[in-house]
Amino acid sequence: MILHENHRLSRNSTIKDETGKSLEAMTVFQMSIKHLLDQLMETLNTQMVDPMFIKDVDFVLTVPAIWGDASKMFMREAAISAGIPTDQLTIALEPEAASIYCQYLHFEKEDTDRTDEFLKEVSTKMKYMVVDLGGGTVDITVHQKSSDGTLQEILPATGGPLGGTTIDKEFTSLIEEIAGKGIFEELKKESMEDYLDIFRQFETKKRNEATSKVRVTIPVTLDKLVKKKTKGGISKLLENMAIKSNVSYESSSKKLVMSPDFFNDLFKKTTEGIMQHIDKIFKTDKLDDVNTIIMVGGFSECKIIQKALQSKYKGSKRLIIPDEAGLAVVKGAVYFGHLPDVISRRVSRYTYGIQSWPEFCPGKDPEEKKIKVNNSFRCKDVMFPVIKRGEQIKVGHRKSQVFQALKPNQTELECAIFVSDKEDPRFVDEEGCRQLGILKVPIPAGTSCAEIEETIIFGETEIQFTANQLGSGRIMSTSFDMLDPKNLPDP
Numbered sequence: 001m002i003l004h005e006n007h008r009l010s011r012n013s014t015i016k017d018e019t020g021k022s023l024e025a026m027t028v029f030q031m032s033i034k035h036l037l038d039q040l041m042e043t044l045n046t047q048m049v050d051p052m053f054i055k056d057v058d059f060v061l062t063v064p065a066i067w068g069d070a071s072k073m074f075m076r077e078a079a080i081s082a083g084i085p086t087d088q089l090t091i092a093l094e095p096e097a098a099s100i101y102c103q104y105l106h107f108e109k110e111d112t113d114r115t116d117e118f119l120k121e122v123s124t125k126m127k128y129m130v131v132d133l134g135g136g137t138v139d140i141t142v143h144q145k146s147s148d149g150t151l152q153e154i155l156p157a158t159g160g161p162l163g164g165t166t167i168d169k170e171f172t173s174l175i176e177e178i179a180g181k182g183i184f185e186e187l188k189k190e191s192m193e194d195y196l197d198i199f200r201q202f203e204t205k206k207r208n209e210a211t212s213k214v215r216v217t218i219p220v221t222l223d224k225l226v227k228k229k230t231k232g233g234i235s236k237l238l239e240n241m242a243i244k245s246n247v248s249y250e251s252s253s254k255k256l257v258m259s260p261d262f263f264n265d266l267f268k269k270t271t272e273g274i275m276q277h278i279d280k281i282f283k284t285d286k287l288d289d290v291n292t293i294i295m296v297g298g299f300s301e302c303k304i305i306q307k308a309l310q311s312k313y314k315g316s317k318r319l320i321i322p323d324e325a326g327l328a329v330v331k332g333a334v335y336f337g338h339l340p341d342v343i344s345r346r347v348s349r350y351t352y353g354i355q356s357w358p359e360f361c362p363g364k365d366p367e368e369k370k371i372k373v374n375n376s377f378r379c380k381d382v383m384f385p386v387i388k389r390g391e392q393i394k395v396g397h398r399k400s401q402v403f404q405a406l407k408p409n410q411t412e413l414e415c416a417i418f419v420s421d422k423e424d425p426r427f428v429d430e431e432g433c434r435q436l437g438i439l440k441v442p443i444p445a446g447t448s449c450a451e452i453e454e455t456i457i458f459g460e461t462e463i464q465f466t467a468n469q470l471g472s473g474r475i476m477s478t479s480f481d482m483l484d485p486k487n488l489p490d491p
């Protein structure tokens with residue numbers, strides 16, 4: 001499942017499968033996690049002498065660092081409904097897990113010298129960029145080791161929809177260019193097996209840079225569908241196309257044949273997009289002192305992308321690709337499960353604020369925000385900032401605010417929390433601001449005009465909340481629902 005930066009899942013969100021049928025996203029996530037959980041427990045119980053139960057295991061689920069708080073909450077709810085107890089579950093950010101893995105490096109054999117050098121430097125506060133190249137996204141962060149051995153995030157994660165599947169899309173476009181736009185929709189209806197098969201084949205071709213012609217078998221169903229429209233089939237269609245000098249069709253073996261240069265060029269746009277993104281980060285974030293790039297994620301194992309980055313950064317940056325780059329995240333997540341305090345500082349990706357209605361300030365506040373409450377004028381919808389975008393936060397950083405119940409018989413205190421991509425938003429209804437959720441604190445019966453201190457805890461992988469009653473110090477229960485469909489529709 002690919003979710004991008006501003007993707008917002010709510011409990012009502014649905015996901016479409018390859019055939020266009022929808023299912024609730026929560027069900028899809030829950031069943032996927034349940035399947036992994038069942039497989040794990042089965043494997044453990046066939047390999048261990050003593051029986052293992054869910055209660056014996058701590059679970060770590062990884063999410064891309066560009067996911068927002070609501071998506072992480074969604075993942076946690078899905079895991080809980082799959083049967084993982086919430087107090088045995090940690091959510092880890094993928095580039096952090098990869099970075100942790102790189103602290104316990106296992107480089108490819110020929111890189112042994114560089115490994116020693118890297119480990120020596122990393123212990124002396126070196127900053128390094130982690131580039132996680134996955135299936136759907138590239139996720140980039142910059143980390144630094146501190147003197148106490150923990151890792152600090154120097155730059156919050158940014159990323160975009162570039163990864164291994166972007167190459168599959170290039171291949172899809174090629175077939176559509178030859179056989180017509182809707183060809184894969186037709187193929188899926190005729191034979192899903194053949195549709196999956198052509199991409200399974202392409203997956204194996206993607207692994208290496210082509211030095212000779214690349215051949216992909218065209219499934220019988222696809223061949224038939226094309227022949228239904230054009231008698232001579234793919235060969236005939238190619239005759240009139242500009243790409244015919246690079247792409248041909250072998251009727252005897254039913255194979256599409258691509259010249260090595262043409263095949264390698266399918267990676268060009270993605271590779272360039274990734275490098276542009278890296279360059280932009282180096283330029284805009286003044287990272288002159290970052291000389292090392294660590295590449296992780298499955299797509300980092302792709303020889304073409306490795307070569308492109310190596311030649312681009314030769315002489316200026318050092319490129320490190322750990323052994324089993326594709327497993328760096330999952331193996332790092334296991335370390336994270338054992339060492340949850342290994343990340344000491346993170347950088348806030350958003351400005352977090354509380355919706356407030358301060359006294360109206362004539363001349364300063366816009367007239368349209370003026371509202372009369374009781375006997376005074378207030379300025380509505382002000383975003384009172386709690387944490388600013390780009391602020392470096394220590395793990396466990398707490399921000400508190402005191403709220404007072406206005407009526408004696410009030411049963412609940414509500415506080416709307418907003419996030420913004422801007423550093424200094426003024427109002428909660430500005431562009432880039434969205435409601436994250438409403439923090440609700442029930443007030444026990446018989447408490448009159450309670451003063452409640454609400455605390456937001458930042459810096460962990462997931463945002464947390466606590467509340468206590470001033471005076472008595474009594475801890476109140478809180479609920480914060482980020483998945484309410486009313487919060488925001490999916491973009």
Ligand SMILES: Nc1ncnc2c1ncn2[C@@H]1O[C@H](COP(=O)(O)OP(=O)(O)OP(=O)(O)O)[C@@H](O)[C@H]1O
Binds near residue numbers: 135163164206303
């Ligand atoms: N040796 C390889 N050569 C080329 N591509 C590869 C290789 N190994 C894996 N990939 C590609 O890497 C992608 C999978 O990478 P990975 O497992 O890191 O993704 P993911 O973490 O599931 O996705 P994301 O991080 O985007 O959510 C697939 O698109 C796959 O085709």
Ligand SMILES: [Mg+2]
Binds near residue numbers: 297
């Ligand atoms: Mg990934």
